[in-house]
Amino acid sequence: MIPRAPTTALMPVAEAAAALARLARPVAAVMAGLTEAVGGVAAQDVAVAAGLPRDRTALRDGWAMRADSVVGASPYAPVRLARPPAWVEAGDPLPPGTDALLPPEAIGADPLEIEAEVAAGEGTRAPGTELPAGIRLVAAGERLSALHALALAAAGIDRVPVRRPHLRLVGTGPDALTPVLQAWIVARGGTAEIGRAPEGAGGAGAEALAAALADALARPGADAVVVIGGTGPGRRDASAEALARAGRLEAHGVALRPGESAGFGAAGDRPVLLLPGRPDAGLAAWLALGRPLLAALAGAAADPPHVVSLTRKVASVIGLTEVVFLRRVAAGAEPLGGAEIPLHRLAFADSALLVPPAHEGYPAGTPVEVLPL
Structure with missing residues (x-):
């Protein structure tokens, strides 16, 4: 087992997200019919030729x-x-x-x-x-909506080039996160398949997981691989060592709470993301690292911000990016919890707040930018 970096050596989240995105290249565009294209990311501008x-x-x-x-x-x-x-x-x-x-x-x-x-x-x-002549209906990097499809159909455009990254999810040990991640990836315009890896102990576990990871990378179709579980200091945690054997481990330990045991690297020319197996930590690490990775693979432009006001104070630890799960209510966004949030509260979350490492939190009533789940 490769020891995780000490707290003082944890990679800042912004640095980790940028480094992971650099390992990704936008996937090849495919021509898709409008129904299939909805949710995908446009690979080029689509404009109207003649006015209608x-x-x-x-x-x-x-x-x-x-x-x-x-x-x-x-x-x-x-x-x-x-x-x-x-x-x-x-x-x-x-x-x-x-x-x-x-x-x-x-x-x-x-x-x-x-x-x-x-x-x-x-x-x-x-x-x-x-539909004025020359008007751009969809911009390159923009996610196609059903209303885009409506306008495109009216313009007589029935196929558009889109990018849809395909991720291979590899669960280690008992795992309930892969179906959630698969749904989130599909909602963001990608596709995902779920696989399983053997669970072992010590070096034998790392060797078996490295073989499973190599197999996942060898099979065609995957633009990136996400390993769920086995990132901590436990005796059976072997994800980081497995990645080091199958490819290269770029980082293990991120200044993120929850989710500090996340890591990433590459095997061949494809990025590999290591997520903690505990639900709060795994989902937080996906929001901080997985979403930027998926966007880089899709060539997606930055999403417009979703800003809501907090109904209660949020406290945070200086030096760590803290993920707080939220539930949007009539008065704004209600904080539900972050690290070690129990499932009966996490189940109500519909958005999340990433508190920057320089902040101690926000008082009630503060407008904050959130990530919809």
Whole structure:
């Protein structure tokens, strides 16, 4: 077993996240249909070539009309036309010579008498204003949403290049974290498969885990491997030594609470992340290190900040990045706990706060940036 770094030698979280991200390269882009692409990260800008609609189009059902031909029309002073107006359905182009849409009730019993006036353009979409020519619908590095897909489909774009990193999760010993991590990875636009590694003791355990890790890396498809468990100082903890045997161990011990026994490295050209097996520590380490790794593999741009106000004071230890799990409520975000939080409280968390190492915490009412879970 490789001894973990002493507390004074723990790698700062920002430094560890940056070093781990440098081990990752954006994965190759694949062309995907819109349904499949939702949640993935766009590999390039996607823009509209020609403006839409091509013609002035009805936004609702009604009578197509030239606005200046019915100025002043009302039920008391109807304007009489030479011929009845054309009826159009929502989404249809307006007939030539018309520029507005009257509601159905604007015409009484006599189809030639108009009982309401209308402003030019009312009830219609002007040419090129729904999707202007050249407008960028999705930016490179942006995560595609269902609303992106709606606009892309309207523009006639049915396939887009996306990046979807595939991670291989290797659980050691009793493990309940891999299904959670798999769900979180999928929610962030990646894919993940779950594997198991043998559990042993001492050097034999490290050798068996190194073989399992080598096998996980040898099989095609994985852009990174995440090992869950076996990162602590216990007699059966062998993840760090296994990585050192299968590849190279870059760091073991991060200034993170909970999750200080996390580590990372690489084997071949792929990054390997070592997460503690205890739920609070493993999830905290994933938030601090795994999310940046996944973003680097996907070539994802930084997420927009989610800012909420704390309902209670949060205290933190100077020198460590502290992860506090939160539950968003009507008044803001309620702190649930951090290190050693019991599962009955962790189960209610829907976001997390990473308190920087230079802070002692925040008083109640402080607006803070949180990570949605």
